[in-house]
């Protein structure tokens with residue numbers, strides 16, 4: 151049993167780990183003591199990534215990845231932002247990538263938000279006084295929205311790349327939603343089907359990269375996980391009318407994984423004075439890994455939006 155103080159940072163705090171902690175390994179078999187990581191309040195080890203600028207950072211940006219993927223997929227975007235003298239950080243959510251936890255299983259969606267706030271608090275201690283921005287993609291967009299909602303005055307802006315705000319009508323008819331909730335009581339681990347890689351991007355290369363990435367989870371979305379997502383969508387619907395922080399919404403017009411109507415709905419419903427919605431004609435879900443022209447425009451949009459609000 152590896153005993154550590156609650157919410158303690160591993161690998162970054164400098165304390166000597168106890169014997170058991172010293173041998174804690176990632177799902178891929180690497181030693182956590184040799185990797186940047188945090189230990190969440192359930193004692194789970196979460197793999198972290200940091201993109202530290204060469205010059206004194208003038209802001210912080212946290213990137214929140216989506217379901218079944220991991221933080222390493224944001225390297226290009228993070229480096230672009232880091233080159234603006236901004237410190238970018240991320241971690242692999244519980245049950246994802248190089249972090250602990252059964253693959254794409256979560257006891258309660260709030261765990262994702264709690265872990266992000268723990269990481270944010272650590273970074274605020276290390277870099278006090280800096281503006282903090284959030285970037286979230288897909289399910290990570292839902293995490294970003296709910297994280298910002300917990301601390302409405304703490305974030306200088308929230309950038310959402312094809313966020314999960316509302317359900318695709320075909321995947322969530324009232325009957326299907328009812329059946330998923332019923333099934334969750336008897337067979338929570340039954341699979342509902344996996345994410346179709348062809349819906350990820352129009353770029354064949356990016357679809358191949360997604361399929362061949364060993365840190366991605368390609369298994370079926372379990373009923374229990376789907377119900378957490380359904381509950382999250384319901385929570386977001388409730389809070390949209392209370393959102394006042396600055397946000398940038400980016401969505402592909404042909405997104406088949408997260409309904410663009412969710413972004414339209416957020417833009418129309420949230421009372422934020424500083425709000426932008428950009429729609430990318432014919433683009434699919436993962437805008438930061440779409441056809442080169444789209445991804446280039448998305449990167450420039452994010453870079454300009456942050457710099458303007460530093």
Ligand SMILES: O=C1N[C@]2(CO1)C[C@H](C(=O)N1CCC(COc3ccc(F)cc3Cl)CC1)C2
Nearest residue numbers: 216217219288289290314371376379380407436
């Ligand atoms: O680069 C990337 N992007 C990724 C993968 O790799 C896409 C993925 C991501 O987060 N989502 C796409 C799938 C969607 C499924 O949603 C549901 C499924 C069943 C259900 F009953 C209710 C819901 Cl809401 C959740 C959000 C992250």
